[in-house]
Amino acid sequence: MPLLASPPPASVQPPTAPLPKPVSGLTTAEAQRRLRETGPNVLLTAARDTLLRLLLRQFASVTVLVLAVAAAVSVFTGDYLEGIAIGAVVLLNAAIGFALEWQARASMDALHALDVPQARALRDGQPRRIPAAELVPGDVLLLESGDLVPADADLLEAHQLQVNESALTGESLPVAKAPGVAPAEAPLAEQRQRVFKGTAVVDGNGRALVVATGMRTELGHVTKLVQSTRRPPTPLEVKLDVLGKQLIMLTGALTLGYVGLGWAQGQPLGQVLKTGVVLAVAAIPEGLAIVATLAMAFGTLRLARRHVLVKHLPAVETLGSTSVIVTDKTGTLTQNRIEVHSVWLPEGRADVPPPAGAPGTAACAATGVLAGPGFAHVQLLAALCNNATYHPTDPSRTTGDPLEIALWQLAGTPADGALAAAIRLAEQAFSADTRLMGTVHQLAPGRCLVAVKGATEAVLPHCRHQWTAAGPTPLSGEEKALWLVRAEELAANGLRTLAFASAEWPEHPGPDFVRDLAWVGLVAFLDPPRLEVAPALVACRTAGIRVIMATGDHPATARTVARQVGLLDNNDPGDVITGTELPDLLRHPNGAGRRRLHHAQVFARVSPAQKLDLITMFQQHHQVVGMTGDGVNDAPALRRADIGIAMGQRGTQVAAEAADLVLQDDGFGSIVVAIEQGRIILANIRTFLLYLMSCNLSEVLIVTSVAVLHPGVPLWPLQILFLNLLTDVFPALALALGAGPAGLMGHPPRPPKKPLLTGGDWRRTGLYALALTVGGVGAFGFARWEMGWSFDVCNNVLFYQMALVQLLHVFDFAADHRTFLRSEVTRNRYVWGALALCGSVLTATYLVPGLRALLNIGSLPPMAWALVAGFGLLSVLLVQVGRWVAAAGKHPLAEVA
Missing domain, CATH: 3.40.1110.10 (Calcium-transporting ATPase, cytoplasmic domain N)
Known part of the structure; x- marks a missing residue:
């Protein structure tokens, strides 16, 4: 697969028809004829998905499909209330996904803002102000200080003409322009005889012959790159998708196995189907999307207080996984002033x-x-x-x-x-x-x-x-x-x-x-370097993150700035790869060339397309790539990177629209803050995933075990949904909002191919689930066979026992089990708030008649509450004993997310 993006189109030459003399310009009739041939001088907008297609995409999920089937089976068996409840969960998850995608949609409005509404040109031998959209190749532009250039044009004459091209080329100093001829392969920054659409005249005046308009301009080429570049799915989205598929396989195997067993035992079809629905609902953590979204949203609020605006929620976690940062120079590492x-x-x-x-x-x-x-x-x-x-x-x-x-x-x-x-x-x-x-x-x-x-x-x-x-x-x-x-x-x-x-x-x-x-x-x-960059680069190196400069500026300037900010050591000769060398290195990477590519810290005179090539190269080597920039020339790379980071103060609106994060203070140091927050969020996501998975797996094991031992459905689908959306979600959310483990920035980033839950995590989840299952099955069995209570009372005992044990299970996720009273869990005020809220709602389910009827709760004898408490504490005790044994043997299971 080639690494290079498509090369930019060759500069558009003036029409083959004879051009007018510069002193006269085009006639009105000739300009109208050419306008019909070339089209208006505007940037085209990429087609967007309709709202309906955006909404329907939220239902294209295997998890949603399983829940939808469960809802349909519930309705088929006459359990309309359960069917409606499951359907409501499906709609809730779809609404969350729709809101995220709607927030993440980036428009091309900023690029169109660079379109100049009016232009001054010679028409019929006279200077005229015309709509810039009506400019055509062959028009003669009149340029003055303060003008935005409305089209790509070759200079006919120039008087002290200087143009600010930093947004397009990355060169911070104004460029002196003069008529002449540039080499055919000259980079944009070295084409001193040409002015480009969207750049600003800062001094002098001149006349120029239009050679390209609309999408044929260099700005139009950048627009095409932005429109054709797709943002890759974030590592979290990929890993959650893999996890979802694993859960579906587990759910399918358990459900089909139980249905087959029940059918073989001669159990009624309706009862078998109901139990299958319960298993499906129990196996899927319906609150996962809600908790993950709220955890990332809370992280965005923390970052907002540090002047980091997050446009795409999963981007916070992606930044925590970033292993390579490709950064622009002008306005990012430097102050973009002279x-x-x-x-x-x-x-x-x-x-x-x-x-x-x-x-x-x-x-x-x-x-x-x-x-x-x-x-x-x-x-x-x-x-x-x-x-x-x-x-x-x-x-x-x-x-x-x-x-x-x-x-x-x-x-x-x-x-x-x-x-x-x-x-x-x-x-x-x-x-x-x-x-x-x-x-x-x-x-x-x-x-x-x-x-x-x-x-x-x-x-x-x-x-x-x-x-x-x-x-x-x-x-x-x-x-x-x-x-x-x-x-x-x-x-x-x-x-x-x-x-x-x-x-x-x-x-x-x-x-x-x-x-x-x-x-x-x-x-x-x-252009002086930003003072906070040097310590931020040290923090990146400590965190195992490689930082690379990719700029359109001169190699010597890039090398000097790299040394000033500490990207290059003063004793380092500073191998700078230029845009003219890069294509050959990417197309034909021999041993020496490959080493240069993977060890060079500075790339100079690179075009927007070549920045895309660099990002693609690193992504193909399984790196999570962050891209920082502030110019129009950075927009395609910002969109293509796994995480795009734009500068909000000095940066262009184009860059901000293409990025996932916007640094409102333009501080490179804020990236380090965001990286740390991303790592905290990832660690917290892994923690609450272990919590949710162990709770849901215990529900599956309890339902299966009790159903095998005693014909009937031990819990109703609505009761399972209640547990999954209350006693699962709020404690999990509390874990997700914690301060996270200490020392995260002293370790390299988590490998992108490493799953959210490793083999050790799944083993730990299984052991936790077994401990919780012992308490649940014990409570139901003791109530049924020792106390002789009715099936409905046993159902209620099991319901409250599972609710209690899931609430207490949150304390099993302290990083250090030896400091229970001083752990990050017990010091997390959100945990205590979640327990208080869930405890209040559980009390209401027993005291409020409407809730009791909804959940099929009846009156319970005092001994029932003793069973609930006793077997709940038994499960927690078993988990703690298992953690102590694993820690004493230095077993991998002792590790906590």
Whole structure:
């Protein structure tokens, strides 16, 4: 089976008909003709299941089928009340399933929100605002700062055009765009000549020729991936399905065996069928779906208090089973904003502390290079050669290029007051040709300052000197070469750099003022890592979870961030697999390639389809995969993963809709909290499953044993349903809401192939059930053959004895049987609440006439209550003795879920 998803379609070329000259655009008639050929520029919606189909799916279960047959048999034999009661349980389970699926349905509305309602294009030679849905290949777009790009288009001209593509490519920094030709196989992040639908223009302006619209755009391709990607069933759903099938086989074998035995003994057919119905009802834990749902819902409430929104209830348990987390970089491991990382001046290199007030940081005192005059001069130039509008106390009023905003944060308030007195006299705007920007400022009468910033290789040729506090000093060719090497070193570490230079003149130097400059130094930028990520990664490693970065950003940037957050050790050379290498490694995995795939921590320049390939690869190796992300490009992988985790603050709505969990605080550390909660829920589910299975199996054994020893039906179906939905459900729910065993995060995740109940669990269940059966059969037999009471009285004694023993059985599930009074069960307030509630309802069944009639309860002599209590305590005592014996022999049965 191939691991690779279908490759994205080749870029759609302009129509074969001659295109108009860029200055004129399409005519209205030609645009309408092309619109009929290509269709509207909109994203299509995937068909959804109807409500009726969603509802009918809830009845496509073998368990539901068995209960439905039991209800039909009850009606056939004249027990209409039992039939109605069983049918009500079927409808209740179906309603729960319907509610879960309805909650889990994710829409594509967020993708459509990225569709731009209006666009500016040339039509009939004139700029016009038209509905974006009417754009066609061949239209000429007019782009300005603040626009959302309405279609994929190749640039015809660009003036300082920068586009934020982080949601589509994962690259956090705005991308400078210019006309040109990119290599045929260039990743999206390297196609600088093209703008993409749904991305945002943050600076400059330009014109572009539309080459793809609607579902043919890159955003349309992501939409197709999301629509075609199916969320796999969660491990809990798979395991519960396997458990359900095991119960059906057990129920079928016991029921058919008893019916055959009764038929062979000549018992009446009606009585045999009634007993078969009772066995079927007793064997199936009708409250399982209710308890599991409420347990997971309670876990979601706990997580909500920790800013984790759960959209799909079983996702909580899935996260607890996660063995691999594939995480995006931008906005997940980093803050998705630009800060100055370091400076490299003639005095030396220094890391710049985050600006005061930045999230999770504090102001740091300047020392060394940062306290010198060279750094103060860089701060002045950063503020002067800058067109951003900066309001440190009101971020909503801060606008402009993110790099220039970061420079304002670096600048602060220059100490010498020169900034306040500076008057801008001239500007040379940044262009793709010059790759630099320059400004001229009058600082005082007779003193003009030229401030220049740009690419290192563009600024250095204009420098003849090097700036010092005492004045300029000569800059040799060897020193220029050294600065180029330094800039390359910063770039190799994943940092984006700007070079700064300046010159002072007694008067305005004229229009050609970018000359005779003094080199000042380099400023390096980086999307800063989130502070909580490093300790969260340590917790993941302790819990046996492998974390992998998959980003569309540059390999050097990915490697640097991975080292900063602790994903890679500083001594680790950091093998980064790129998107160009990945297809061959997946198609032809030899020994070395397989080792690279399974040991690499960082994947860079990967496309949305390649993220799907990675997740599929790990899933095929039986890993439970979690995927975190925040961009449009992450949506298909979020849906395909076993558990999708989206960032809620900085993330796109598309990612949130595709995910199962949304981190409302964007904190990677919240994932660790969710993992721990998932493991607690899984441990609690196993505990209450053991409780339910032992109770239900004891019911089956009691009914079978008594029916064989004494002709007749020892319990009515309605009484069994009452036990299963009251004395089973509430204690089981109390166990499900407990704090769980300690130390769960110090162990590796539970293997996905390991069943919920292992062989040891089934043996323990069998022993518990036998202990409970001894008490039930003993109570019925003593009442019938020693006391000589009527069958109806014996039925009532057995009913209350089973109710009592099931309530007391909850204390058998403490992890440490030696600390009964201090165990997690006795300290669980929900357990005591469940016992009080069930005790009150059981008392009402005897005192309230209507309930007595419903359950066929008659008056009982005082001795009957003594039998109920005595044989109830006998069963619990037998269980405790068995636990002590197993623990003394260090037998696996001593383990408790």
